[in-house]
Amino acid sequence: MNYFSSDFKLGILGGGQLGKMLLSDTRKFDIQTYVLDPSDEAPCKIACDHFFKGDLMNFETVYNFGKLVDVLTFEIELVNLEALAKLEEEGLKVYPSPKTLKLIQNKGIQKDFYIQHSIPTANYKRFPNLKSVVVDILDSKLKLPFVWKCTEFGYDGNGVKVIRQISDLDNLANVECIAEEMIPFKNELAVIVCRNPSGDIKTYPVVEMEFHPEANQVEYVICPARIDDKVSEKARAIALTVSEKFNHVGLLAVEMFQTEDDEIIVNEVAPRPHNSGHYSIEASYTSQFENHLRAILNLPLGKTDSKVAGIMVNLVGESGFSGNVIYENIEKILGWDGVTPHIYGKKQTRPFRKMGHVTIINENISEARRIAEDVKNTIRVISDKLNN
């Protein structure tokens, strides 16, 4: 197959920042791209060859879009599965496969899958709605505290909440959900696995999510994780097993916990480029985006080793600001060695909206961590207007 400067067409469902960073590599290889997204202001609108506006959950829209391309992928899981399944049935290459996506899209099904394949994961119980969770607590069938997760449509911390008392359930949506045992953990880790249809498979190094000690929010994604080699090896091995069981093509980001006893248990997966792999653009021999592209086109996978240590800091909209975005002090952080901001192209900021990220690379991981903290304390995503 001739992909380069040819008539070949790659379709991407979703036109957000992940797609935008993927387009950087389709451009590098001059691969023709078609993008579908509901928003006229999608970050992918420029840099793709053809942009289509439409609903990713609508069967007809996704099906008709798929008919235009030779290979179809997605940068967001919330897409119409039935359309993907029909397209695949009709012979279109859809990567990752809708069969894989079906096992992942719903967190209840995903958890059942881990149990079925003896993949270590936290204990859980599935519930059809919030009401039945309350009933179980009152009947003492469910012990507090636990982690509540809605099974679908959750993202970026939405749809996940620690429940310590019944009143913590107030204001949660009355939807299908799971209650998961709270696991005390030392570290939250992630491993990105890439795999092509020929079965070539590679893992990226283990990364570590460092949390803010008080706010309990991920502040830094650090590569390599500052953990024991044995724990790293175990995490990579488990990630490989998860990938094999899902039989996925493309990238699979496997999020895991390292328990107090150095056990590794799987939290959840994402079948696409992932926030925990953004550091790879600057730090790795091959970025996660290029490897996603190589994988879905059944090209050989690129080397996943790092050239230098990499740390990523998310840029989210500052609380209290909504409106035209201003990246305060961005000139300042650009003056520091190895600091690269990525601006996703959203013109409007809102509190906690993901607006970009900053990568810090350095030969020395401690030095990178020091600069990352300075970056975090210096740049602010604000706007020309304070919230009412």
Add this chain to the structure above:
Amino acid sequence: MNYFSSDFKLGILGGGQLGKMLLSDTRKFDIQTYVLDPSDEAPCKIACDHFFKGDLMNFETVYNFGKLVDVLTFEIELVNLEALAKLEEEGLKVYPSPKTLKLIQNKGIQKDFYIQHSIPTANYKRFPNLKSVVVDILDSKLKLPFVWKCTEFGYDGNGVKVIRQISDLDNLANVECIAEEMIPFKNELAVIVCRNPSGDIKTYPVVEMEFHPEANQVEYVICPARIDDKVSEKARAIALTVSEKFNHVGLLAVEMFQTEDDEIIVNEVAPRPHNSGHYSIEASYTSQFENHLRAILNLPLGKTDSKVAGIMVNLVGESGFSGNVIYENIEKILGWDGVTPHIYGKKQTRPFRKMGHVTIINENISEARRIAEDVKNTIRVISDKLNN
């Protein structure tokens, strides 16, 4: 000045591969771009915000385009200087300045400039046309052999020829030119300097152009150059002097010869991202394109050190093939560690047309060199049709 996700507009004259690689960084920072190019099939047509088709040498076209933007730069020197000068006069930020470009665009003026500023360069003589060169040879005022260069519109080896006998002048254009003394040299080197309007200045490491032993064509650009540290330091110092004398803003690629006596003499310069800096996308902390952007926006310059050794191989159209391009064996080279092809997006190949390049990175420069040779011997830029 707020450049990021704002109303700020950057104009780029020329929409070729250099512009395309620059757009990769304007996208990363979400800086709005306007591009002018004569071709509807320019590699920059997608990924810029607004594309305009027009003649870069036409005063009105360039002037009117310049009126639309806040900062204007170019990725090709062959642009209408008068329009740039008028725009600058009227207050537009044009980087590099037309004053600098004027000293570079014509090779005769460029050579005079070196002499005037005591910058070491090969001896030369300026001629208004080819006929007067012949007269000088016949009058024994000009000794054979020498290097003929047309003063304007030469590029990629066009417009340069070694003259060993009068008949070598046959078929050369009867245009303004220079005759330059042939300098026996050990190495052809280059240093890229970047400088912003505040006067921040940084040099990239010295790179070495390795020639094919028989064909006398550059085969590999190697970073760092495999030369003595003292020679490297001298080359960087001379490049800095050249940059200061030109008082340029943006990038300046300084091509130099290392003579048999380890003297450094300046060959020529280019006031823009340059083929000799393409390795920087993968190998450097900050690519030449990002640093060009930082420089012309008066942002702090990024670190120019390398993370790993880098070697670049140009991809040019194979002799004998014209038509729809095919990159033969590209899947094969993608299977080797640290190998990244860049495909410029030209759909049609022609003999010797620059179609792309491949970067090879490795911790070990000898290993990189070995892989580069394999790349060179493996990939071929052909087409579905043989030439008549």
